[in-house]
Every structure is written in C-alpha cells, then in structure tokens.
Amino acid sequence: xNNTNQTSEDFLHLVExxxxxxxxxxxxxxxxxxxxSSPQEKGASNNMVTRADIEAQQxxxxxxxxxxxxxSFLGEEGDKDAAVEAALKAEHLWVVDPIDGTNNYAxxxxxxxxxxxxxxxxxxxxxxxxxxxREELFCARKGGGAYLNDKAIRVSQASGxxxxxxxTGFAYExxxxxxxxxxxxxxxxDHKLRGIRRFGACxxxxxxxxxxxxxxxxxxxxxxxxxAAGMLIVAxxxxxxxxxxxxxxxxxAPAVVASAPGMHDALLKIxxxxx
Ligand code: IPD
Ligand code: CA
Ligand code: CA
Numbered sequence: 399x400n401n402t403n404q405t406s407e408d409f410l411h412l413v414e415x416x417x418x419x420x421x422x423x424x425x426x427x428x429x430x431x432x433x434x435s436s437p438q439e440k441g442a443s444n445n446m447v448t449r450a451d452i453e454a455q456q457x458x459x460x461x462x463x464x465x466x467x468x469x470s471f472l473g474e475e476g477d478k479d480a481a482v483e484a485a486l487k488a489e490h491l492w493v494v495d496p497i498d499g500t501n502n503y504a505x506x507x508x509x510x511x512x513x514x515x516x517x518x519x520x521x522x523x524x525x526x527x528x529x530x531x532r533e534e535l536f537c538a539r540k541g542g543g544a545y546l547n548d549k550a551i552r553v554s555q556a557s558g559x560x561x562x563x564x565x566t567g568f569a570y571e572x573x574x575x576x577x578x579x580x581x582x583x584x585x586x587x588d589h590k591l592r593g594i595r596r597f598g599a600c601x602x603x604x605x606x607x608x609x610x611x612x613x614x615x616x617x618x619x620x621x622x623x624x625x626a627a628g629m630l631i632v633a634x635x636x637x638x639x640x641x642x643x644x645x646x647x648x649x650x651a652p653a654v655v656a657s658a659p660g661m662h663d664a665l666l667k668i669x670x671x672x673x
Pocket of ligand 3: 496
C-alpha cells in the first residue's frame, strides 16, 4: 500500500470510529427519553421534533467537531454550517439525522435510528445507521462492502415485482406526493407485489433493503439526512439506488428508489407510470 492509500485508509478509519462513537452516544440518549418524549410540531404539519432529537444531534456534533473541527456539518435539527447546496460542495461534510423515525419515537414505537454519513464533495464515502432498539449497526465505506454488526450483507435476489416485499413512506407534505405514492402502491399490487411496508424510518428501510429483508424501497420526498448514509449502504450491498428517473442518486434529490438490481427497472417503470 502506498503512502496516499495508507493516509486515506487511516483517515477513513478515524471517520468510522468517530461515527460509531457518536451513534452509540446518540442512540443511548434516544433510548433514555423513549416513552417520556414531549414532541413539538415543526415546519410542515406532522413533522415532529423531541428533546431527544435535539440532544442527540448536539452529542453527535460535539463528537465529530471534537475530532474533526475543520469539517462541515449538516444536521436535520437546525445545526447547519451552510445551506444544503453550499454544504454539499465541502471537501469534508457530515450529514446527520439524529433520530430518523421521529413520529415512531414520539409515539413510543421502538423503530427509529441514528444516521450519520461522511461525504466528500457531495459523495458519501462512509455511512452508518444505528438502530439502538435492536442493537443493529449498519455501515459501509465506499468500495468496501456493507456490514450489519460487522457481518457482510447483500441485497435480495428479487428479479421482479411479482412476489416482492417493498417499503415506502409518506411525505410530511401532504398532497400530490402522497397521492402519487398511493397510486404507485396500487400499481405494485396490480403487478402481484407480495406486500407493502411502511415502517416509518427511511434509513432503516434502506438498510433492510441492503440486508435483503426488503426487496426494495421507494419514497418520493426525502431530505439528504434521511438517505445520505443508507444510500451508500444499499449500493455497497450490491443494490441499485437511483432517483425516480433512474439516474444515479445525487444528494439533494427528493425521491429515492433502492432495490435488488434485478427488480430496479420494473420498480422505476411502475413509479413512472403512476405519475
Ligand atoms: C422521516 C422518516 C420517514 C419518512 C419521512 C422522513 P424523520 O424522517 O424517515 O420514514 O417517511 O419522509 O422525513 O422526520 O423521522 O427524521
Ligand atoms: Ca429522517
Ligand atoms: Ca429526524
């Protein structure tokens, strides 16, 4: 290994250990307040924030800034070094969702996670998703495969919609996004889908797709922190990840389609037809 590779290997190792420590700390904060959360609505209706979201994000930011004080930070809960578009140009950027699945969390449903991604010039190089309720930690380095609790994972072998289990989500912003999602679900059932799931945490949906528990996942209106880590984990598990048009997913795109490669085109076609 030459010096450059060695340096980049060491750097990514530090990125990973920092992310792991931050995620474990945030997960512990979330578990501590579970069942005693007092959610407040923010922005679009149905979009909640709890004390745990704020404290968990603060803990993650402290941890990252402690190790990498010069890196940029983009967290869902207001702690943004720059607007999304500008942030994505940064050489070193951390994109963080302290609790993905806040509606579940605020309701006492133990289905939520911490999502942390490290990006360079808008491209995810490392992603980690930690589900503290199941003690499941998913992670991936670009080019290095995807792992669940340190065991390699792969997407499913699904080759079409017939018999597949697909997850989705409904945008906080009601209206056309939700109607289009419902039309897509109907069309999927017309193509003999085995089942649809709406678990309520995009990052877990992506990781469960990466692990082959789900054959695919789509959602039409997301934010960078929802999928920055999960998209890399799916890709490194051998899956396909794209926007709704089938183009490679750029951070900031609203729609995400992720699936086993054998069914991706069929899923895209149905989403397109349900417009
Ligand atoms: C939400 C979850 C949900 C998805 C929403 C997201 P939040 O994130 O990932 O599953 O349907 O679109 O905004 O608000 O719980 O962090
Ligand atoms: Ca989220
Ligand atoms: Ca969140």
